[in-house]
Amino acid sequence: xxxxxxxxxxxxxxxxxxxxxxxxxxxxxxxxxxxxxxxxxxxxxxxxxxxxxxxxxxxxxxxxxxxxxxxxxxxxxxxxxxxxxxxxxxxxxxxxxxxxxxxxxxxxxxxxxxxxxxxxxxxxxxxxxxxxxxxxxxxxxxxxxxxxxxxxxxxxxxxxxxxxxxxxxxxxxxxxxxxxxxxxxxxxxxxxxxxxxxxxxxxxxxxxxxxxxxxxxxxxxxxxxxxxxxxxxxxxxxxxxxxxxxxxxxxxxxxxxxxxxxxxxxxxxxxxxxxxxxxxxxxxxxxxxxxxxxxxxxxxxxxxxxxxxxxxxxxxxxxxxxxxxxxxxxxxxxxxxxxxxxxxxxxxxxxxxxxxxxxxxxxxxxxxxxxxxxxxxxxxxxxxxxxxxxxxxxxxxxxxxxxxxxxxxxxxxxxxxxxxxxxxxxxxxxxxxxxxxxxxxxxxxxxxxxxxxxxxxxxxxxxxxxxxxxxxxxxxxxxxxxxxxxxxxxxxxxxxxxxxxxxxxxxxxxxxxxxxxxxxxxxxxxxxxxxx
Ligand code: SIN
Numbered sequence: 168x169x170x171x172x173x174x175x176x177x178x179x180x181x182x183x184x185x186x187x188x189x190x191x192x193x194x195x196x197x198x199x200x201x202x203x204x205x206x207x208x209x210x211x212x213x214x215x216x217x218x219x220x221x222x223x224x225x226x227x228x229x230x231x232x233x234x235x236x237x238x239x240x241x242x243x244x245x246x247x248x249x250x251x252x253x254x255x256x257x258x259x260x261x262x263x264x265x266x267x268x269x270x271x272x273x274x275x276x277x278x279x280x281x282x283x284x285x286x287x288x289x290x291x292x293x294x295x296x297x298x299x300x301x302x303x304x305x306x307x308x309x310x311x312x313x314x315x316x317x318x319x320x321x322x323x324x325x326x327x328x329x330x331x332x333x334x335x336x337x338x339x340x341x342x343x344x345x346x347x348x349x350x351x352x353x354x355x356x357x358x359x360x361x362x363x364x365x366x367x368x369x370x371x372x373x374x375x376x377x378x379x380x381x382x383x384x385x386x387x388x389x390x391x392x393x394x395x396x397x398x399x400x401x402x403x404x405x406x407x408x409x410x411x412x413x414x415x416x417x418x419x420x421x422x423x424x425x426x427x428x429x430x431x432x433x434x435x436x437x438x439x440x441x442x443x444x445x446x447x448x449x450x451x452x453x454x455x456x457x458x459x460x461x462x463x464x465x466x467x468x469x470x471x472x473x474x475x476x477x478x479x480x481x482x483x484x485x486x487x488x489x490x491x492x493x494x495x496x497x498x499x500x501x502x503x504x505x506x507x508x509x510x511x512x513x514x515x516x517x518x519x520x521x522x523x524x525x526x527x528x529x530x531x532x533x534x535x536x537x538x539x540x541x542x543x544x545x546x547x548x549x550x551x552x553x554x555x556x557x558x559x560x561x562x563x564x565x566x567x568x569x570x571x572x573x574x575x576x577x578x579x580x581x582x583x584x585x586x587x588x589x590x591x592x593x594x595x596x597x598x599x600x601x602x603x604x605x606x607x608x609x610x611x612x613x614x615x616x617x618x619x620x621x622x623x624x625x626x627x628x629x630x631x632x633x634x635x636x637x638x639x640x641x642x643x644x645x646x647x648x649x650x651x652x653x654x655x656x657x658x659x660x661x662x663x664x665x666x667x668x669x670x671x672x673x674x675x676x677x678x679x680x681x682x683x684x685x686x687x688x689x690x691x692x693x694x695x696x697x698x699x
Contacts (some may be wrong), residue, residue, distance in 0.1 A: 181378030185549025192578025217306025250555025273312030290563035386525035387629035397677025399551030412530030419526035442491035538577030559693025
C-alpha cells in the first residue's frame with residue numbers, strides 16, 4: 168500500500184482535548200489509533216486558548232446535590248432547549264472524568280489553596296464556585312498534559328500538517344454500484360491533504376471520529392484559533408450527516424478590543440467571577456439595568472446587553488474594570504495581564520477595552536452520548552458535535568468538560584466494538600474507493616483572491632448573522648453566501664488542491680449552513696437573537 172493510501176481501524180481527525188482524550192482512552196484499551204491534525208503540532212485548536220477552566224464540583228456539597236445544581240445552571244443558561252439526557256450524563260460523569268483522565272492520566276496540576284484543597288472559581292451563570300483552573304491558562308495546561316501522553320503512547324500514530332478534505336462514504340465514493348446502491352451510507356474514512364508534500368492522501372478507516380473543533384473564524388471578530396473554520400460540520404454536511412442547532416453561535420462578551428487590529432484575544436469571564444465589572448465609556452456600570460444577575464448573567468444576556476449599550480452610546484467598545492478583583496492580577500491572570508501589557512494597558516491601573524466576539528459553537532454534528540452520528544462508522548466529539556448539552560446557549564466552562572467526557576465515552580464505546588478485531592469495512596469495499604483525482608492544473612489559490620473571499624465571508628457573518636439578527640440581514644447573507652459558494656465552485660474547478668482552498672471551501676460551507684439555520688428559525692432564543 169502506498170504512503171498516500173492506508174487502511175486503519177480508527178482515524179481521529181483533530182487533536183484538542185476531545186481528540187486526545189478519545190485517542191488515549193482507545194490506546195490504553197489496546198487499540199491502535201491514527202490521529203491527524205492540520206497544525207505542525209497537536210495544539211493548533213481552541214483547547215490551549217481556553218482561559219477560565221473546567222467544571223469540577225463545588226466543595227462541601229454532596230455529589231448528587233451538586234450534580235442537580237449544575238444541571239439546573241446548565242438548563243437555565245441553555246434556556247431549557249437542552250437535551251436533558253446529555254445534561255444528566257455530563258453532570259454525573261464529569262467529576263470522575265476530570266479525576267481519572269485529566270488529573271491522574273494527564274497529570275494536570277490545577278491551582279490549589281494554601282490548605283491543599285482545589286482553588287475553585289466561578290463564572291457567569293454558575294450558582295457556585297465549582298471551576299478548576301490553572302491561573303488563566305487552564306486550556307494550555309490541559310493540552311500540554313494530554314499531548315505529552317499522546318506523543319509517547321506506542322499505540323497512537325500522530326500525523327501533523329494533515330487537513331481533512333472530505334469524508335469518504337459508500338454512496339459518494341464507491342466505484343462499484345453494488346455499494347453505491349446499498350441502503351446504508353457508511354463512513355469509510357477521509358481524503359486528507361498532506362501539507363508537507365502537497366498531496367491528497369486516502370485514509371480508509373473502519374471508524375472515523377471528527378474532533379475538528381470550532382467555527383469562530385467565519386466571523387470577523389473571534390476568540391478562536393486560526394484553523395477553526397468549521398471543517399467538521401462542512402464535511403458532515405456534504406456527506407449528508409444530520410446537523411443540529413447551527414443557529415446557536417455563542418459570542419463571548421469580553422474579547423480584548425484593539426483599535427488597529429482584528430486580533431481579539433479572550434479576556435476570561437473568571438475575571439467577572441472574581442469581581443470585575445463592565446462599564447460604559449462614561450464609567451457607568453450598566454449590567455444591572457439589563458439583568459438582575461448583573462455582570463454574572465449568562466453570556467447571551469451579557470453580549471446582547473453590550474451590543475445595546477454600544478449602539479446607544481455610539482462607541483466601538485466598552486470597558487472591564489478589574490479593580491474589584493482581590494487577587495494579585497499578574498499571578499492569577501497572567502495571560503490577560505501580559506496580552507494587555509503588550510498593547511500598552513496596565514490592568515492594575517486602567518480598565519480593559521472589550522467587545523463581544525464569536526467564541527463557541529453550540530450547534531454541530533448531531534450525536535448521542537457515545538458520539539455516534541446519524542452515519543454508521545462516523546463519530547463526532549468536542550466543539551464540532553452537538554450533543555444538545557448547551558441548548559440555546561452554553562454555560563461557561565462546560566466546553567472542556569464536554570470534550571473530555573465525550574472523548575472518553577466515545578473512546579470506551581469504540582474500544583468495546585472493536586474488541587473482536589474484525590475489520591468493519593470489507594476488503595472489496597475498501598478496494599472500490601478510488602484515490603483523490605488530482606486533475607487541477609490552474610493555480611488560482613492567489614493569496615489576494617483567497618483573502619478577499621474570506622473577508623466577504625467574515626464581514627457577511629459578522630454584520631448579518633452576528634449577535635442580533637433580522638430577517639432582511641439573514642436573507643442578504645443567505646443570498647451572498649450562496650452566490651459566493653457557486654462562484655468558488657466555478658472558479659476553483661480546475662485549481663490544484665491546497666490548504667488555503669480546502670479551508671476556504673470549509674469556511675464558506677459552514678457559514679452558509681449556519682445562515683440557513685438562522686434564517687429558518689424565526690424564534691429568538693439564547694444566542695440566536697432575532698430582532699425580527
Ligand atoms: C472564559 O475563560 O471566559 C472562557 C471559558 C469558556 O468559554 O467556557
